[in-house]
Amino acid sequence: MELFFQLVLNGLTLGSVYGLVALGLTLVYGILHVPNFSHGALYMVGAYVAFILMSNYGVNYWVAIAGAAVVVGVLAMLSERLVFHPLRDAPPIHDKIAAIGILLFLEAGVMAIWGADFRRMPTPYSGIVDIFGLTAPAQRLLIIAGAFVLVVALHLFLKKTILGSTIIAMAQNREGAALVGINATKVSLLTFFISGALAAVAAGLFAPINLVYPAMGHLVIMKAFVIIVLGGMGSIPGAIIGGLIIGFAESFAGFYISTHYKDLVAFLLLVVILSVRPEGLFTKGVR
Amino acid sequence: MKYLQGKAGWAILIALALLFPLVAGNNYQLYVMSLAFIFAISTAGLNLITGYTGQLNLGHAGFMAIGAYTVGILTVTYEWPFWGAFAMSGVVAGVIGFFVGVVSLRLKEHFFAIFTLCVGFIIYLIIEKWDSVTGGTVGIIGIPGPAPIGPITFDSAISQYYLVVFFLVVSLWLMHRIVNSLLGRTFIAIRNSDDLAQALGINLMRNKTLSFVLSTFYAGIAGGLYAGYVRFLGPDLAGTHYTFDMITYLLVGGIGTLMGPVAGSLLVAWVTQSLQFLQDYRMVVFGPLLVLLVIFFPHGIVGFYYKKRMEREMKKRAAEASRAQAVKKEAGTNA
Numbered sequence A: 001m002e003l004f005f006q007l008v009l010n011g012l013t014l015g016s017v018y019g020l021v022a023l024g025l026t027l028v029y030g031i032l033h034v035p036n037f038s039h040g041a042l043y044m045v046g047a048y049v050a051f052i053l054m055s056n057y058g059v060n061y062w063v064a065i066a067g068a069a070v071v072v073g074v075l076a077m078l079s080e081r082l083v084f085h086p087l088r089d090a091p092p093i094h095d096k097i098a099a100i101g102i103l104l105f106l107e108a109g110v111m112a113i114w115g116a117d118f119r120r121m122p123t124p125y126s127g128i129v130d131i132f133g134l135t136a137p138a139q140r141l142l143i144i145a146g147a148f149v150l151v152v153a154l155h156l157f158l159k160k161t162i163l164g165s166t167i168i169a170m171a172q173n174r175e176g177a178a179l180v181g182i183n184a185t186k187v188s189l190l191t192f193f194i195s196g197a198l199a200a201v202a203a204g205l206f207a208p209i210n211l212v213y214p215a216m217g218h219l220v221i222m223k224a225f226v227i228i229v230l231g232g233m234g235s236i237p238g239a240i241i242g243g244l245i246i247g248f249a250e251s252f253a254g255f256y257i258s259t260h261y262k263d264l265v266a267f268l269l270l271v272v273i274l275s276v277r278p279e280g281l282f283t284k285g286v287r
Numbered sequence B: 001m002k003y004l005q006g007k008a009g010w011a012i013l014i015a016l017a018l019l020f021p022l023v024a025g026n027n028y029q030l031y032v033m034s035l036a037f038i039f040a041i042s043t044a045g046l047n048l049i050t051g052y053t054g055q056l057n058l059g060h061a062g063f064m065a066i067g068a069y070t071v072g073i074l075t076v077t078y079e080w081p082f083w084g085a086f087a088m089s090g091v092v093a094g095v096i097g098f099f100v101g102v103v104s105l106r107l108k109e110h111f112f113a114i115f116t117l118c119v120g121f122i123i124y125l126i127i128e129k130w131d132s133v134t135g136g137t138v139g140i141i142g143i144p145g146p147a148p149i150g151p152i153t154f155d156s157a158i159s160q161y162y163l164v165v166f167f168l169v170v171s172l173w174l175m176h177r178i179v180n181s182l183l184g185r186t187f188i189a190i191r192n193s194d195d196l197a198q199a200l201g202i203n204l205m206r207n208k209t210l211s212f213v214l215s216t217f218y219a220g221i222a223g224g225l226y227a228g229y230v231r232f233l234g235p236d237l238a239g240t241h242y243t244f245d246m247i248t249y250l251l252v253g254g255i256g257t258l259m260g261p262v263a264g265s266l267l268v269a270w271v272t273q274s275l276q277f278l279q280d281y282r283m284v285v286f287g288p289l290l291v292l293l294v295i296f297f298p299h300g301i302v303g304f305y306y307k308k309r310m311e312r313e314m315k316k317r318a319a320e321a322s323r324a325q326a327v328k329k330e331a332g333t334n335a
Helices: A002-032 A039-057 A062-086 A092-114 A138-160 A162-172 A174-177 A184-211 A214-231 A234-254 A262-276 B008-024 B026-054 B060-076 B082-104 B109-129 B157-179 B184-190 B194-199 B204-230 B241-255 B261-275 B276-296 B300-334
Strands: A129-133 A134-137
Touching: A002 A039, A002 A134, A002 A138, A002 A162, A002 A184, A002 A214, A002 A234, A039 A062, A039 A092, A039 A129, A039 A214, A062 A092, A062 A184, A062 B276, A092 A214, A092 B109, A092 B241, A092 B276, A129 A138, A129 B194, A134 A138, A134 B026, A138 A162, A138 A184, A138 A234, A162 A174, A162 A184, A174 A184, A214 A262, A214 B109, A234 A262, A262 B082, A262 B109, B008 B026, B008 B157, B026 B157, B026 B204, B026 B261, B060 B082, B060 B109, B060 B204, B060 B241, B082 B109, B082 B157, B082 B204, B109 B184, B109 B241, B157 B184, B157 B204, B184 B194, B184 B204, B184 B241, B194 B204, B241 B261, B241 B276, B241 B300
Parallel strands: none
Antiparallel strands: A129 A134
16 A cells, blocks of 8 residues: 555656646647747756756755746747747748757757756755655655646636636637737747746746756657647646656556666657547647 | 749759858868768658658757768778778668668658657667777778879869768758659658558658668668768767757758758858857757748748748739630630
């Protein structure tokens, strides 16, 4: 029972982080129909900014995460303005390659500034919590709670505020949104900011139980892509459910099958599912 | 620039490649050039599926690694002769490419790109984790170089360079035949619009799979050459950054053009050499370069050359047409 609980907790933690990253990715896809390959690099930059704020400037953990969210959000907005916007009418292959260019630049940039070393990020919540006779590391509970709060907040923002509903309107129908006076530029910028900020928060939450290094975004972004393909590109609930599926699959496969191959699980799952259902799990109709 | 076309153009480019060792100051320059040519072969394969058929394959380096490991495992573990193993490198990559293609090519655009990205990563993880066969993170060392064929040996740097040039020329010539055949035009039709191609009676799945298998065959052969040239292998070769490198070559040189992959890999290789002081940070330069190329210069060097040539011809034709009209008018007034 204890073991099972640990596996569930582990799955929830992973699922929360993957879900947050996938959420940003799916939001951007919904607006621009660009698979943003540079999203993983934004996640990585988020971890670095939070880490540097904490270790070099002695900033409080939460302030560091908020700072990282702002920095990465602005970075994402810049990438929209400077790269994706000029390419909006180009053939679909071009913006994918441009996204790869951003990814390469950010990774090399971080490596040039802070080096390629693996770093460990400190956390004020390194303790262990007892609930109902079960023990859990505080940081993991924090990740789950943080992800939950963010998802609820994002949901309320998208459904209950006018600003949020402009994002949904534009994802549903670009021309229609423009017709009723929604400013496409503003909405794109806002979406990119949210997506970058979500990635940075996910990185800041996850970094203390992982490590901070320039290639840390690779696996996470690829799993996030698996998730949004599974959940349907552009679908918000799909990203959360997909994140949990991959999180649990990894946690349980890592224990019952082999820790050696646990990173393969997500990709094999994708290969199997897409072989059977090329349109993804939760999408309706043909693409 | 007329002399760069047709048979004369081929002869000039081949002669330049053959004469390079006379100009090269040392073996290191030959090494850089040979590696650039090996990657040009692999990039030519990527060009077929991405540039001509329009499907962005982000797992291409994985297939190159499959070819390289085929040579490495067969020669080191099973003690095959080099050329036998080399022949298998393209075949193994092509066969695996066939199965990946059958599944992945049902997906369109973004889904195909994401799927192949994952396939590349699966290949990387398998190579890294499957210690007993691939040597895991340590890799494979002591791969024998190309065995002598009759009186020709491949011990010196120059002879190895010529061997690579030979394979590059053969691959480019084959690619030239492919893209100028009905098959190549079919691929281009699919790139331009797969709905329209289908309406014309083109079997999308069969042609896309064929293009994918051919492209992975090229990657496999390039990998086999790489294994015989560098003599040691690590799982790194399957990493996504090699795929991204090849995409850079493709864009710099010109996507969807025959000589683009060669022009791109040569230029990037030499620019990288002159940016040695940047070491691992060279992407600080190449990342933004990639973005700028895609935005302002999407057809690369070779594409730019073609565009200029076309503009000149259009101008010439327009001038001729106006002259003809003037003559006609004159004739009209005289009559």
